[in-house]
Structure formats: C-alpha cells, structure tokens
Amino acid sequence: MIRRVLPHGLGRGLLTRRPGTRRGGFSLDWDGKVSEIKKKIKSILPGTSCDLLPDTSHLPPEHSDVVIVGGGLLGLSVAYWLKKLESRRGGIRVLVVERDHTYSQASTGLSVGGICQQFSLPENIQLSLFSASFLRNINEYLAVTNAPPLDLQFNPSGCLLLASEKDAAAMESNVKVQKQEGAKVCLMSPDQLRNKFPWINTEGVALASYGMENEGWFDPWCLLQGLRQKVESMGVFFCQGEVTRFVSSSQRMLTTDDEMVILKRIHEVHVKMDHSLEYQPVECAIVINAAGAWSAQIAALAGIGKGPPGTLQGTKLPVEPRKRYVYVWHCPQGPGLETPLVADTSGAYFRREGLGSNYLGGRSPTEEEEPDPTNLEVDHDFFQEKVWPHLALRVPAFETLKVQTAWAGYYDYNTFDQNGVVGPHPLVVNMYFATGFSGHGLQQAPGVGRAVAEMILQGSFQTIDLSSFLFNRFYLGEKTQENTTM
C-alpha cells in the first residue's frame, strides 16, 4: 500500500508539473532547476570527487618508516620479510619506490632463472638452500586468499659444473664445503659423465660436480608477480617514481681513538614523478638500497664515497651495471630431457627451454670484452665468435644450431669481489644495502631479504650470518670472494 502511495505522491509533487502551466505566468524552467539542485547535492555529498583539494593519489605518502629504493626481486623480498617479521601487524609502514613499473630493464625479468648451490662460501650455499626451500613452499609463503596458487615452472634438473685440470682441486674442496652445508652435490669423473650424459664431449674436463636436488631453473617473472601480489596484500605502499635526493642530517662524533667521524642520518627522500618536475618529500626512518644495477647512483646521492680516497668517507659503493647476453637457439638433435644447467670450463653455459629442443645460454665476457652497458642492444657476433665455438666443442650436437632470439640484461656487478653487499653503511647509519650480487641476486633474494629484515628489526643477523657481506670490507680491503667458475 505504501509502495503504491509513494510514487503517486512524488509524481504529483515534482515530476508531473509542467513549467508555466498550472501556476501563474512564470516560465520557471522547473526541470532545469531540479537538475541543477541535484548536481549541487551530488557534489556536496561525500564519496564523490570534490575539486577543493588537488589529486595526490599518484604521489607516495608523506611519511613512511622504511623506503625501499628499487622494486625488483630484492626490494620486494625485503618488503615481504619486513612485513612478515614485524612483531605487530601493521607496525611498520613500508614504501617501495620503483622507477619503471614495466620492469623493462630490471635484472629480475631478464634473468635466466637458475638456482644452484655450488658455491665455495658457506654463506652463499646457505642462502641458496634457503631460497630453494622458499621456492618449494612458495604457496605457503605467498598465499593470498582468492588468488590462484603460483606455478613457478621449476625444473629440478640440477646444475652440472665442469672443471679443467687446474680447477679440479678447487672444485673438490668446494664440493666438500657444499656437502657439509647440506647441499646434495656429487663429484663425477669424465667416465661417469660420459655414461650419464652421452652427448657431452669430455675433452679437457678433469672433474665435474653435479647437483641433484634443489637445483635447476624457474620463471623469475612469476616469482616477481607473486611476491608483488602478496606484498601488496600485506599493506606495503608502491610508488612509481625516481629517487632524486636524500635530505640528511649529520652529527660529529668521536671514536674511541679520539678521531672525528661524521655520522649521517637520512630523514627525507625526494621521490620525483615520471615525466614531470613534481616530487614528494617522504619522511623516513630507514632507506634500503635495492636498486640493482643503479645502486651506485643511489649511494652517491646519499653522499657515500664523497671524501678523500682511501678513507671510509671516500669509499664508494663498487657496484656497476654490466651487460650480459642470453641467446635462445633451436637444435633438433640436441641433448634430451635430462639435461641439467651445464656450465663449461670456458664459462659458457646453457640449459634446455621447454619441450621443443630449444636451449638458451650465454657466456660471461672477459674484462677486455666487456660490452658497453649504456643500452641493452644485443651483439650477435659475440655468440658467433665467443660462445658457439665453446658450446660446439663441449656438445658436438650444437655444431648445427639456429639462433632464434636473444636479449641482454644487467648484472649488478660488484667490481670488488663479485659478491653481494648486505647490511648498513657505517657512516650513513640508516641506509641498508641489498645489492651487488653480480648475477646471483635471483637465487639469493629470499635469504637476503630475510637477513636485511632481521638486521632492521632485531639489530643483527639471526638465521644466516652475512657479516662477511657488510660494506666495511670495501674499506678494509678484505675480499669475500668465490673461487668457482660461476
């Protein structure tokens, strides 16, 4: 009854009135007036866009506890572990600043995707083992309700490293260390190699080490997407912009030897938006440098390396971008399904890609052959002259192959000792590094992310001790170097 009454009343009141018909001679334009009133009410009501304040939704927040410079795998890993290990939910506000949301030059997406435990340093082996267990249980770590489970396309085919006569002794001692740390690696003689993989030519190979479990390759892009999804669901802020300035305050202090040191603390990060001069100063407590190949620029912005050379103030971050090529080729008579990721004595490596007799691989150039890192153009002559001969020597079936495609990516290459830089800087006390892994960043990212998060939240490394990866070693001259051919 009421329903029938209401529209009738409304109709009588507003809608059925014609302008200037019933009441007097006013040409009131009642319809227009009503629509104007409706518009005004709509603009005042909450929930609709009001033009009183300018739109700042594309800018990052004005305050953030932690600002992570770089949204690649390492940056997202640190964000994930910070959120996972915080003692109170929502306790830490994290902002990830990424310059390029398409990740077109980021090392993560362009990576070959290998994971392997065959290092000589125990820390590297432990990091890689932890990453393997992280990837294995990825759907427990990165579970997001409503999202489908992640499929990393992991190939557990293992890694095969070949050593010539002069490297054989080093390989043996490395395998001993690896077995101690828990990696499942075994040594093979050339005869055993020929038995197992008949397509290998064992000329020049004295010893080989073969990882049987927790080694192989996977799809790094899928890992990146999964991490990004999980990290967003945990409440981390993302911003697309470039860090252009750090505003810091200094404090002079005396050491125990009565020397003066200037300790800096960054308290603002200026994030500049794309294609505009607009920037947002973000007040922060901690800055994490996970900018990969461009970490040195970020470090220079913070004043690291500005001082007389040979002093701690003058020690720069020795990470620079190095270009590496990856080639994909097709070889119908090539090695079969059981092919591991093979790394030759010459430094050339290859692995299978998919079911269709496609392979991909490359080789690290020597110091003299280093290509120009200003762009990501591919040099096909490098394959013809420097990669193919070694591949054809090692695997005779590769004498007839056809290159399908190629791409190039950057290593965040640590020119000092080719191992990562993790932990705080001694002078810029609130900048933490998670960079410089020189081609191993992908397989060490989960472990390093956890280590940095533990350092920030608990003050020291709790699970894996990465003290030998701190920044101090550049000043003290202590190299933490791998002695493998990888």
Add this chain to the structure above:
Amino acid sequence: MWDLVLGDRRINSLRLVARMWNGTRGIHRLGGAVVPEGNQKKERTMLQFLTNHFYDVEALRGYLLQREMSKVHMKNRSFTWLEEQHGPYCAGAFFILKQGGAVKFRDKEWIRPDKYGHFSPEFWNFQEVPVEAVDASDCEINYEGLDNLLLLKELQSLLLQRCPHVDDWCLSRLYPLADSLQELSLAGCPRVSERGLACLHHLQNLRRLDISDLPAVSNPGLTQILVEEMLPNCKVVGVDWAEGLKLGPEEQPQDTASPVLA
C-alpha cells in the same frame, strides 16, 4: 503486503547462508589443478565477493587454509624415533600405513588399512625384512614425507597414483632409490609436470613407468616420446603418441610397444 516482503527477505537470507556453508567446504581443497565448474561457480563468486569486501571473511579463509596446510605437515612429520627403535623398514611402513597406503614386505602379503584406518600390528616384527612394494595412492604425501619413504632402501615398486601433494620437487628426491626401483606409477597426480619427469633419468633400473592422466603436463604425446628416449630400458605407459593431435577426449591409456624412432 509487509508479511510478503519480510518473507522474501527471510528466504533470501537463508539462501545466502546455505551458499556460504557450501563455499567453506570448497576452502578445504588446497589449490588443486582441477576446479569443478557448474553450480559451484556461483558459490565461488559469492565467497570471493565477500572476501574482497570483508576483512573478517578474508582472515577466516586464510586461517582455514593455514589449518589445512598444517594438517598435511603433521601427517608428513619424520618418524626418526621409530626409525631408531624399530629400524628403517618398519618406520617407513608405519608412515605409509598411517597415511592410508598399503605396504608389501618381501615374501609376505600386502598389509592394507581397513576403512577405519586400522591395520594389523604384525609388521612390527619384520624389522629385518625389507619392503618391496608400496601403494601410496590417494595419500597426502609431500616433500617432507618422502624423508620416511626414502628409508625403504630396497623398494622395488612405488605407486603414487592421484597423490594431491606429489609435485616436481618430490620427483627430484627419488634418486636414492635408483638401485632397486623397478616400477613407478604417477598416474593422475595433479601437480606433476614434464619438468619433474625430467629428473627421473636417475632411475636407470626402472622397467615400468606410468605417466598417464597428468593434467599439468602441457604436451602429453611429446612428453611421452622424450621420456622414452630418456629411459631406454623402461616401458613407459602413458598416452598415445597422437594425443596432442587428437581434438577429442583422451583415450584409455594403452601399453605402447617398442618406440619407432623416426
């Protein structure tokens, strides 16, 4: 008039509740590859809608999922104490029987749990007798549970049909059984793909391998050919070679004779 309106609303809310309850049963599936379609789809979207709009529902679903996962972990814990007390064969056999699988000791009969999950305790006496065959079909064995399975060093036949948590990582762990394993069946495992099958090349003594009905394998025909090349002494039972070419439903798995190399 008002009664009718209220009545409608009451019926609507009941339908809402019924859908929720059906939906929660769906949570208990841990992301299997095959998702049932049809009338479950409407419940899924209602649940998804609620999850996207209410933190409570999201937290509840997250909690239930974590509980499911921890149940699977509990089932797959390591029985190291049992191994010390009764030897590796009994510990491994106990693990399989507890999961609901069947075990055959050498020269003895198959020991199977009945429908209530009870099994005869006679196998505790077989401390020195190695286990020959294990039928772990439909069991919830995962990567950690293989710790217990790999205690059975002289295993000859392993059936892992339709195991929901056996994936490529698990297959890469089977190489310690290379000396003795002669039969392996992975039919119907939703998480096994051709990448896991690639690491079966360690099992050189394998004589029979069943890889039929693997939904995660992208190209069953090509995979079968590559696996046959990888394991020349093994009879690979799977799908027909022309599987990838057929547009119709999958045929019954047939025994393939010696492969014809082109």
